Amino acid sequence: MLTKTASHEADRDRTEAADTLLEVEGLAKSFKGTVALHSVDLSIRRGEFFTLLGPSGSGKTTTLRLIAGFERPDSGSVRLDGRDVARLAPFKRDVNTVFQDYALFPHMSVAENIAYGLEAKRVAREERGKRVAEALRMVQLERFADRSPSALSGGQRQRVGLARAIVNRPRLLLLDEPLGALDLKLRQEMQLELKHIQEEIGITFLYVTHDQEEALSMSDRIAVFNDGRIEQIGSPSEVYEKPKSEFVAGFVGTSSLVERGGDRLVLRPEKVHIARSAEAFTGEGWHVETGRIAESVYLGLYTRHIVRLDAGETVVSVEQNAEGPASTLAAARGQPVTVAWRKANVFALPGERQTMEKQT
């Protein structure tokens, strides 16, 4: 029985190893004495949409640049399909990058830009033409092949940037805040399109962004960066529902932190319910408290209430306007309310308690 389980696990390990495309270990980098990256470990599976999420200066872009080869690490390894490429020049790595500022060659046409990588790799002319046409079709820019990049809009330029990278069929595509320079509407369109293209061509995407909504909506897994370290790696729902640190809880979505019975609880607004009386929360599993409305903001889809608990903290609660605005509490400032959450839906931060245990 024991041996069987062991061999089972070994089997799983082996398939996982075969499934791993990129393995980053102990990656560290300083710039002029300032540590940009402490020691980062990452493992990305083949075909995955993996996102590095964090505020600016958190080390996510440095990680991407180290994987692309634009910087050399102080220590650590970057294994692509088992081979350490950390000290190879960018042109010796089978990865391609989509840049935030597009980085299109201004003196070349759209088609010439896209063909550049194929020419550098000495792909035969006929094959080159076919693949450029295919890439143009994929980003819907067939009509723009002979235009100059300066004649294109921001969204179109970034499509060219994408086509120029994927035409080489890299093992790994790096995207450095590719939608950062676009306005909101276009960004949302491009998010969908990027996701579709990724599914169509099956290339592994490593995506860098500071936009948590973008990360949640597109990724298979997310690594949350803070201050040169990874705070948590997990699926969008894991990162949102079970944040491992106060930073993650605050950076991904909004949350209120309250301490109850020695636990630090992450209260997401949609999980905090409010009502005029405690009768609404009869039954098992509710945690019920009282408080007063500090502020209510009607936002169309929902109403956001900020409630000051009698215990002292402030929590945020959202109420869907399913029955129209009249059904909301439409509460005046200072109105007493009952606040409740299901204990099962609320996640306690690891941390405080664990560190205390460690100390004792």
Next chain:
Amino acid sequence: MESRLTRILLGAWVVGVLAFLFIPIGIILLYAFNASNVQSWPIPGFSLKWFPETFANREVRMALWLSVKAGVIATILSVCLGTMAAFAVHRFRFYGREALSFIVVLPIALPGIITGMALNSFFVFWHLPLSFWTIVIGHTTFCIVIVYNNVLARLRRVSASLSEASMDLGANAWTTFRRVTFPSISTALIAGGLLAFALSFDEVIVTTFTAGAQNTLPLWIFGAIRLGQKLPEVNVIVLVVTAVTFVPILLAYRMTARASQD
């Protein structure tokens, strides 16, 4: 908002300054077509007779040829050296980088007379005979600055991600330079080169100290004016020199203006 009167006064002042700068040049250019050999205003009549006479002068032809040769060679040298210096300062962080940058730019800030005296005493000390090549060296010292400044300014504007993108797409350092970096600085190179040539072509002070028996065109003009001889021919040459230096400057200006629109 300034009052109407101030605006008119300021406008008149600008016109006055521009007139002070450009009317003498215009008059000299007009004198080239003077029918008389006496410079007096207004000119008695128009004539092209000084043009063939000037070009028939062997001294003038030799001086012109010397100026062109020195200008071209100084330009080539300064384009090479200035570009390399600009790349070094832009690309790398090394000990003495600021000092290098300062030393390269210094010759344009120093009075020409000091550069000229320094070069002259250097050549004399090492027993190097003053010759065509000492003129070229003298001109190159300040021509480098022009190219260096032009190329450096361009390099700072060209996004670093362009060469990263090229390497990322599989091109090695040399291909990246040839296909991406060079095309994006080429207009700055040409503009810098043209300005350098224009600067070399009308240089007098440094040339005075570094030329031996040779006369460049500006030296010949200077000599002729000082002796008060052949003034009609001087006027023709001034016309030619103006044209030859003005055209490259105009081209250089348009090239940098177009590049900054992209």
